[in-house]
Amino acid sequence: MRRKLNFGEIISCMFYKTKRILLAVAASFIVVTSQAQSVKSDSTVIRQIFQEALTKGKSYENLRYLCTQIGPRLSGSEGAAKAVAYTKQVMEGYGFDRVYLQDVMVPHWVRGDKEKAAIISKKSNVSVPIRALGGSVGTGKKALSAGVIEVKTFEELKALGREKVQGKIVFFNRPMNPAYIETFQAYSAAVNQRSSGAVEAARLGAVGAIVRSMNLFLDDFPHTGGLRYDESVTKIPAAAISTNGAELLSQQLKENPALQFEFKMNPQTLPDAPSHNVIGEIRGSEHPEEIIVVGGHLDSWDLAQGAHDDGTGCMQAIEVLRLMKVLNIKPKRTIRAVMYMNEENGVRGGRQYAEQALAKKEKHIAALESDAGGFTPRGFGIEASPTIVNQISKWQYLLAPFGLNDIGEGHAGTDIGPLKNDNIALIGLKPDSQRYFEIHHAATDTFDRVNRRELELGGASMAALIYLIDKYGL
Amino acid sequence: MRRKLNFGEIISCMFYKTKRILLAVAASFIVVTSQAQSVKSDSTVIRQIFQEALTKGKSYENLRYLCTQIGPRLSGSEGAAKAVAYTKQVMEGYGFDRVYLQDVMVPHWVRGDKEKAAIISKKSNVSVPIRALGGSVGTGKKALSAGVIEVKTFEELKALGREKVQGKIVFFNRPMNPAYIETFQAYSAAVNQRSSGAVEAARLGAVGAIVRSMNLFLDDFPHTGGLRYDESVTKIPAAAISTNGAELLSQQLKENPALQFEFKMNPQTLPDAPSHNVIGEIRGSEHPEEIIVVGGHLDSWDLAQGAHDDGTGCMQAIEVLRLMKVLNIKPKRTIRAVMYMNEENGVRGGRQYAEQALAKKEKHIAALESDAGGFTPRGFGIEASPTIVNQISKWQYLLAPFGLNDIGEGHAGTDIGPLKNDNIALIGLKPDSQRYFEIHHAATDTFDRVNRRELELGGASMAALIYLIDKYGL
Numbered sequence: 001m002r003r004k005l006n007f008g009e010i011i012s013c014m015f016y017k018t019k020r021i022l023l024a025v026a027a028s029f030i031v032v033t034s035q036a037q038s039v040k041s042d043s044t045v046i047r048q049i050f051q052e053a054l055t056k057g058k059s060y061e062n063l064r065y066l067c068t069q070i071g072p073r074l075s076g077s078e079g080a081a082k083a084v085a086y087t088k089q090v091m092e093g094y095g096f097d098r099v100y101l102q103d104v105m106v107p108h109w110v111r112g113d114k115e116k117a118a119i120i121s122k123k124s125n126v127s128v129p130i131r132a133l134g135g136s137v138g139t140g141k142k143a144l145s146a147g148v149i150e151v152k153t154f155e156e157l158k159a160l161g162r163e164k165v166q167g168k169i170v171f172f173n174r175p176m177n178p179a180y181i182e183t184f185q186a187y188s189a190a191v192n193q194r195s196s197g198a199v200e201a202a203r204l205g206a207v208g209a210i211v212r213s214m215n216l217f218l219d220d221f222p223h224t225g226g227l228r229y230d231e232s233v234t235k236i237p238a239a240a241i242s243t244n245g246a247e248l249l250s251q252q253l254k255e256n257p258a259l260q261f262e263f264k265m266n267p268q269t270l271p272d273a274p275s276h277n278v279i280g281e282i283r284g285s286e287h288p289e290e291i292i293v294v295g296g297h298l299d300s301w302d303l304a305q306g307a308h309d310d311g312t313g314c315m316q317a318i319e320v321l322r323l324m325k326v327l328n329i330k331p332k333r334t335i336r337a338v339m340y341m342n343e344e345n346g347v348r349g350g351r352q353y354a355e356q357a358l359a360k361k362e363k364h365i366a367a368l369e370s371d372a373g374g375f376t377p378r379g380f381g382i383e384a385s386p387t388i389v390n391q392i393s394k395w396q397y398l399l400a401p402f403g404l405n406d407i408g409e410g411h412a413g414t415d416i417g418p419l420k421n422d423n424i425a426l427i428g429l430k431p432d433s434q435r436y437f438e439i440h441h442a443a444t445d446t447f448d449r450v451n452r453r454e455l456e457l458g459g460a461s462m463a464a465l466i467y468l469i470d471k472y473g474l
Numbered sequence: 475m476r477r478k479l480n481f482g483e484i485i486s487c488m489f490y491k492t493k494r495i496l497l498a499v500a501a502s503f504i505v506v507t508s509q510a511q512s513v514k515s516d517s518t519v520i521r522q523i524f525q526e527a528l529t530k531g532k533s534y535e536n537l538r539y540l541c542t543q544i545g546p547r548l549s550g551s552e553g554a555a556k557a558v559a560y561t562k563q564v565m566e567g568y569g570f571d572r573v574y575l576q577d578v579m580v581p582h583w584v585r586g587d588k589e590k591a592a593i594i595s596k597k598s599n600v601s602v603p604i605r606a607l608g609g610s611v612g613t614g615k616k617a618l619s620a621g622v623i624e625v626k627t628f629e630e631l632k633a634l635g636r637e638k639v640q641g642k643i644v645f646f647n648r649p650m651n652p653a654y655i656e657t658f659q660a661y662s663a664a665v666n667q668r669s670s671g672a673v674e675a676a677r678l679g680a681v682g683a684i685v686r687s688m689n690l691f692l693d694d695f696p697h698t699g700g701l702r703y704d705e706s707v708t709k710i711p712a713a714a715i716s717t718n719g720a721e722l723l724s725q726q727l728k729e730n731p732a733l734q735f736e737f738k739m740n741p742q743t744l745p746d747a748p749s750h751n752v753i754g755e756i757r758g759s760e761h762p763e764e765i766i767v768v769g770g771h772l773d774s775w776d777l778a779q780g781a782h783d784d785g786t787g788c789m790q791a792i793e794v795l796r797l798m799k800v801l802n803i804k805p806k807r808t809i810r811a812v813m814y815m816n817e818e819n820g821v822r823g824g825r826q827y828a829e830q831a832l833a834k835k836e837k838h839i840a841a842l843e844s845d846a847g848g849f850t851p852r853g854f855g856i857e858a859s860p861t862i863v864n865q866i867s868k869w870q871y872l873l874a875p876f877g878l879n880d881i882g883e884g885h886a887g888t889d890i891g892p893l894k895n896d897n898i899a900l901i902g903l904k905p906d907s908q909r910y911f912e913i914h915h916a917a918t919d920t921f922d923r924v925n926r927r928e929l930e931l932g933g934a935s936m937a938a939l940i941y942l943i944d945k946y947g948l
Contacts, residue, residue, distance in 0.1 A: 051653045178927070179525045181876055216927065376850070376906050378877070402655055403852070405879035432850050432906060434927045453652070453690065453908045 042398055042471070046464045049323050050402055053460035058322060059315035060452040062090055063374075066315065067305035067447035074134075074302045075342040076108030076273035083298050084276045087314060087339050091280035094322050096337075098283070101276040104352040106342040108273040109135055111302055112266035118210070118241065119262040120252050128245030131222040131303060132265045133194060133211065133238045134345050135229070143264035144169070144208050144237060150253055154192070154200050166205035169261050171253075172197045173212045173246050176437065183433040184372065184411070187214055187440075191225075198238035199230045209238040210261065212246035214437060220244050221442040224301050226345045239263060277349045278339040282321055284470075286332035291357075292469055293336045293367040294320045294462055297343035297350075297415050304445040308436065311447075312374030312455055314339045316429075319459035320466055331470040333365065340415040343371070350415035357419065366425040366469050368462055369413025374455040375431035377403060380465060381410020383426040388474050392425065395468050404461055406430055425474050429462055516872055516945070520938045523797055524876055527934035532796060533789035534926040536564055537848075540789065541779035541921035548608075548776045549816040550582030550747035557772050558750045561788060561813050565754035568796050570811075572757070575750040578826040580816040582747040583609055585776055586740035592684070592715065593736040594726050602719030605696040605777060606739045607668060607685065607712045608819050609703070617738035618643070618682050618711060624727055628666070628674050640679035643735050645727075646671045647686045647720050650911060657907040658846065658885070661688055661914075665699075672712035673704045683712040684735070686720035688911060694718050695916040698775050700819045713737060751823045752813040756795055758944075760806035765831075767810045767841040768794045768940055771817035771824075771889050778919040782910065785921075786848030786929055788813045790903070793933035794940055805944040807839065814889035817845070821888055828892035840899040840943050842936055843887025847914075848929040849905035851877060854939060855884020857900040862948050866899065869942050878935055880904055899948050903936055 053059075070086060073079035084101065091099040117127040132138075149165055151157045152174040157165065172193035176186040191214055198209040213223035222240040229235045241249065252259055278298065284290060296313020300306020317337040324331060341349035357364060368380075379399075382389045389409055396407050412426035420426060431454075439445040527533075544560060547553035558575065565573045591601040606612075623639055625631045626648040631639065646667035650660040665688055672683040687697035696714040703709045715723065726733055752772060758764060770787020774780020791811040798805060815823035831838060842854075853873075856863045863883055870881050886900035894900060905928075913919040 050655065054652045054655075178528045181524065181528075181931070183927075376908050400879075403880075405874075406877075434850050434931070435925055438925075451909055451912075453657075457655070457908070 042468065045329065045467060046398060046402070048327055049463045049467065050457070050460045052323055052327055053319065053456040053463070054453065057319060057456035057459065059319040059459045060450070060455050062318065063307065063311050063315045063450060063455065064447055066311045067307045071305050072302045073298065073300050073306060074109070075106035075275060075299045075345060076270065077302065080275060080299055080341065084278050087278045087298065087318065091318055091337065094318070094325060096280040096282055096321055096325070099280045102279055102352060102356060104275055104277060104341055104348050105272045106275045106348045107346045108270040109345060110268050110270060112138060112268060114264050114266040116264055118239070120249055121259060126248070126252065128241055128248060129220055129222050130210065130239040130241050130245070130263055131224045132267045133198070133227040133240055134224055134301065135227050135269070136198070136238045136265070136267055137235045138266040138268070139208070139237045139264050143262050145260050145262040146207050147258060148249070148253060148261045150250060157200055157204065162204045165201065168206050169208040169210055170197065170201035170206045171210045171249060173250055175212060176214060176216050178216055183216060183437050186216065187437060190214060194225050194240065195228055198227050198236055199233050202233045202236045206236060208236050208263070210241050211238065213240045213243050213442070214440065215243045215442070216437045218243045218247065221444050223440060223442040224303055225441045237265060239265065275341045277341055277353055279336060280318065280321060281334055281336040282324060282331055284333040285330050288334050289363060290333040291336055291362055291364045292333055292466055293338055293364060293416065294466055295338035295340055295415060296370050297341070298339040299342050299344050301344055301441050303441070303443045305447055307445050307447045307450050308373040308439055309441065309445055310343065310371045312450060312458065313370035316370045316374070316455070316459035316462055320463040323460065323463040324467070329467060333470050335466060335470065343415050347414055347418070351418045354418035364419055364424050365474050366427060367412070367416035367419050368427045368429065368466065369416045370429040370458060370462060371413050371415070372429065372433065373431050373436040374450050374458055375433070375435060376454045377429060377431050377458045377461040379404045379406030379430045381412060381428040381430050382408065383412040383420070384424065385422065388425045391474060392427070398468065399461070399464060402461060402464070403457070425469070427465070429458055431458055516942065519803065519941060520872055520876070522801055523937045523941065524931070524934045526797055526801055527793065527930040527937070528927065531793060531930035531933065533793040533933045534924070534929050536792065537781065537785050537789045537924060537929065538921055540785045541781050545779050546776045547772065547774050547780060548583070549580035549749060549773045549819060550744065551776070554749060554773055554815065558752050561752045561772065561792065565792055565795070565811065568792070568799060570754040570756055570795055570799070573754045576753055576826060576830060578749055578751060578815055578822050579746045580749045580822050581820045582744040583819060584742050584744060586612060586742060588738050588740040590738055592713070594723055595733060600722070600726065602715055602722060603694055603696050604684065604713040604715050604719070604737055605698045606741045607672070607701040607714055608698055608775065609701050609743070610672070610712045610739070610741055611709045612740040612742070613682070613711045613738050617736050619734050619736040620681050621732060622723070622727060622735045624724060631674055631678065636678045639675065642680050643682040643684055644671065644675035644680045645684045645723060647724055649686060650688060650690050652690055657690060657911050660690065661911060664688060668699050668714065669702055672701050672710050673707050676708045676710045680710060682710050682737070684715050685712065687714045687717050687916070688914065689717045689916070690911045692717045692721065695918050697915040698777055699915045711739060713739065749815045751815055751827055753810060754792065754795060755808055755810040756798060756805055758807040759804050762808050763837055764807040765810055765836055765838045766807055766940055766943055767812055767838060767890065768936055769812035769814055769889060770844050771815070772813040773816050773818050775818055775915050777915070777917045779921055781919050781921045781924050782847040783914055783919055784817065784845045786924060786932065787844035790844045790848070790929070790933035790936055794937040797934065797937040798941070803941060807944050809940060809944065817889050821892070824889035825892045831893065838893055838898050839948050840901060841886070841890035841893050842901040842903065842940065843890045844903040844932060844936060845887050845889070846903065846907065847905050847910040848924050848932055849907070849909060850928045851903060851905050851932045851935040853878045853880030853904045855886060855902040855904050856882065857886040857894070858898065859896065862899045865948060866901070869939070872942065873935070873938060876935060876938070877931070899943070901939070903932055905932055
C-alpha cells in the first residue's frame with residue numbers, strides 16, 4: 001500500500017506542521033494545568049495515558065526480561081520464585097507507595113525427565129510429540145502400551161461402555177470449532193476433554209488418556225494444561241498430543257484399529273510448596289480504604305516462557321500503576337497491582353488474596369484482570385450487576401477512539417473470581433483472540449510472539465479504565 | 475489462562491450438546507430454505523459466510539502459493555507475469571462466469587545488482603543496510619561518497635539553505651510518530667520524506683538522499699517504496715536505511731559531523747512494459763449492468779513476497795466471489811474481483827480500469843479494496859457522499875458480531891481512487907494496523923507473518939459487506 005503519494009503528501013506536510021503547533025499548545029496546556037488536574041478533560045488524560053504507553057511504555061522490556069531471563073515459572077519452581085523476586089524489584093524501582101509479598105502454599109507438580117514422543121507404530125517407526133497434562137500421574141517405570149479408542153465426546157465414550165474401553169487408551173479428538181469468531185468460545189466447548197477426559201476414561205476402565213491439543217491450528221506442538229482427578233476413580237496418566245499428531249493417529253487408527261500406542265512419562269506431585277502473590281499499590285488520596293485491583297498471573301506452564309499466558313498480564317498490571325505515577329494521576333482510591341501465583345493449576349493465589357481481603361475487611365470496588373494474551377485490545381468483559389455493567393459501558397465513547405468498542409458482559413478472570421460479591425465489578429481485558437490458541441500452554445508461547453505496540457496498548461487500555469473507575473466510582 | 479475449569483466444564487458440556495442440537499436444526503433449515511433464499515435473514519447469510527471462510531476458506535492456501543512459489547512481483551517483472559497467470563487460473567478453476575485480462579502498460583524499474591550496504595566509517599568498518607527507493611537513479615559506475623546533513627523536516631532543510639546542503643547527502647530522519655493509535659496516520663505524517671525527499675534535497679544541490687525507513691519498530695530491514703522526481707530538478711540517487719541504521723548514523727554524526735557516507739547502487743528504469751489487470755466476475759441476475767468491484771493489487775515490491783502488501787487483498791477479493799458461489803448467493807448485480815497491476819509505482823492498473831469503465835459507460839455503484847494488510851478486520855473506511863456513508867454505517871449492527879465496529883468515513887484505496895464520482899461508494903477494508911509497519915515494503919513481508927484466521931476473517935468481512943450492498947443497493 002502506498003496511499004496518497006501525490007495529494008496526500010501535501011496534506012501530510014500541512015498535517016505535520018499543524019501537529020507541531022497543536023503539540024506546542026498542548027504542552028503549554030499541560031504546564032498550566034499541572035497544578036489543577038481536575039481541569040483536564042477525561043479524554044485529555046486518556047490520550048496522555050496512551051501516548052506515554054506507546055512512546056515510553058515499559059511493559060515490553062519488562063516482559064522481555066521475565067520471558068528470556070527467567071522463562072517458565074510453574075508454581076513451586078525456581079522460575080516462579082525468581083519471578084516473584086523480579087516483579088517485586090521492578091515495582092520497588094518505580095517507587096510505588098507499598099510493595100509486598102502475600103504468602104500462599106501452592107501445588108508442586110514436576111514433569112520429570114522421561115517424557116518422550118509417543119510411538120504409534122513400532123513397525124513403521126511412526127512417533128508423535130506428546131506432553132503430560134499438568135497434574136497427571138506417570139506411566140510407572142515402564143512405558144504404557146495399549147490399544148486405542150478414539151472418541152469425540154463423553155457421550156460417545158459412555159455409549160461404548162466398559163467392555164470396549166477397559167484396558168485401552170482413550171484418545172479424545174474433538175477439535176476446537178474454528179467457526180467461532182471469539183476463539184475462547186471454541187476453547188470452552190472443547191476443554192472438558194483435557195480437564196476431565198482422564199477421569200471419564202478411567203471410570204470405564206481405561207489405562208490412559210490422550211487428548212488432542214487445544215489449538216486452532218495444525219502444528220507439531222502439544223499444548224499442556226491442567227487436568228482434574230476424582231479421588232473415587234483410578235488416576236490414569238494423561239497427555240496432550242499435537243494437532244498434527246492427532247490427525248495422524250486418527251488416520252492410522254482407520255487403517256489399523258488394533259494399533260498399539262506407547263508412551264512413557266514420570267511426572268510427580270511433590271508436597272505443597274511456599275510461594276507468594278506479589279502486590280504493589282498506590283495509596284488513595286481521598287478514599288484509601290476503597291481498593292481497585294488490577295492484575296495477571298505470575299505462574300506459567302513449564303513448556304515455554306509464558307509470554308502471552310500470562311507474562312503480558314503481569315507486566316500490564318505493573319504498567320497501569322507506573323503510568324498513573326509518571327503522569328501524576330493521583331488516584332482517590334487505592335490502586336493495587338497483583339501478580340497472582342498458581343492460576344494454572346490451583347488458583348491458590350487468587351483464593352488467598354480474596355480470603356485475606358475478607359479477613360481484613362477490605363472494600364474492593366473493582367478487579368481487572370488481563371489473562372487473554374497481549375494482543376490488540378478490543379474491549380472489556382464485565383461480571384457485575386446490570387447497573388454496574390451499564391455504568392462501565394457508558395464510558396465507551398471515551399474508550400472507542402482507542403479501539404475499545406467491545407464493552408459489556410463477559411468473562412472477567414480466573415484469579416479475580418474469588419472476589420465476587422454483589423457490589424464488585426470483575427472485569428477482564430478483551431484482546432483480539434485470533435492468535436491466542438496457536439501458542440496457549442505450548443512451547444510456542446515465547447516473547448518473540450508479542451508485539452510491542454499491541455502489548456502497550458493493552459496496558460494503556462487498562463489504565464484508562466482504572467482511571468475512570470477511580471474518578472467516578474461504581 | 476485456564477478459564478472455568480470446574481463450573482465451566484459443566485457449562486461447556488451442556489453448551490456442546492445444545493450446539494449440536496442447534497446445528498441439526500440449522501442444517502434442516504438450510505435444506506428447507508435452499509430454494510427460497512430470500513427467506514434467510516441477513517444475519518443467517520452473514521453467519522454462513524464467516525463459517526465457510528473460517529472452516530473451508532481458500533485465501534490462505536492461495537496466498538501461500540502466490541508468496542512462496544511466485545514471490546516478488548514488481549510491475550514488469552517475471553513474478554508479476556506469473557502472478558497474472560496464476561490468479562487468472564485460480565478464478566477460472568472456481569468457475570466464475572467470466573475471467574479475463576485487461577491490458578495495461580506499466581513502468582519497469584529494476585534494482586540492479588550492485589546495491590550494497592552503505593559504509594558509514596571506513597576507518598572503524600561500520601556499515602548499515604540500505605535499499606534503493608523505487609524509481610531511484612543509480613550512483614553511476616562508482617560509489618557515491620559525501621558528507622551528510624541530517625534533517626527531520628523539509629522546513630529544516632530549507633532553513634539550512636544551499637550553502638550547507640550543496641554537495642552533501644541529505645539524511646531524512648524523522649521517525650514515524652508512535653503515539654498514533656492508527657499507524658497509517660503515522661505513515662501519512664512521515665512518508666513525504668521518502669516520496670519527495672530526493673527532490674527537495676536536489677533543489678538545494680544535494681548529491682544523494684538517505685531516508686529513515688517507514689517502520690514503527692527498530693530493526694535492520696530497509697523499507698523501500700516509491701519516490702517521485704521532478705523533471706525540472708536533477709535526479710539524485712535515494713535509498714532507505716533501516717531504523718537501526720538511522721539511529722546509528724545519527725549517533726555517529728553527533729560524534730563526527732564530517733563523516734563520509736558511501737553507497738553504491740545501479741537501478742535502471744527500462745521502457746514501459748505490457749502487463750494486465752486480472753478480472754473475474756459473477757454476472758448479476760437482475761441488474762447485470764450495475765457493477766460492484768472488490769479488489770487488491772497484484773504487484774509488490776521486489777524485496778519480499780508481498781504477503782500483506784498486497785497478496786492478502788488479492789486472495790481476499792477472489793475469496794469474496796468464491797464464498798458467494800459456494801454458498802449459492804446469487805447476486806442481483808455483477809460482482810467483480812479485480813487484481814490491479816502497478817499500485818506501488820504508478821497506479822496504472824487502477825487508472826486503466828477506471829478509464830475502461832468510463833469508455834464502456836459501465837455503472838459502478840461500489841468499489842471495495844483491501845490494501846492495509848491481512849490482519850484481523852476492524853471495520854471499513856468509506857469515501858462517499860454523507861448519505862451513502864450513513865447508509866453503510868447503518869449495517870453496523872449486522873457486522874459488529876464479527877468484530878466490525880469501526881465503520882465510517884476514511885481512506886478507501888489507491889487503486890479504486892480513479893473510479894471516484896458523486897454516486898459511487900469507495901470503501902477500504904480496515905484491519906488492525908499495529909503490525910503493518912513492521913513489514914511494509916521490507917524483506918519481512920512474508921507469508922509466515924500472515925495468520926490464517928485473521929486473513930480469512932478479512933475476506934469474509936468483505937463478502938458480508940458486498941452481500942449487503944448488492945441486496946439493498948446504495
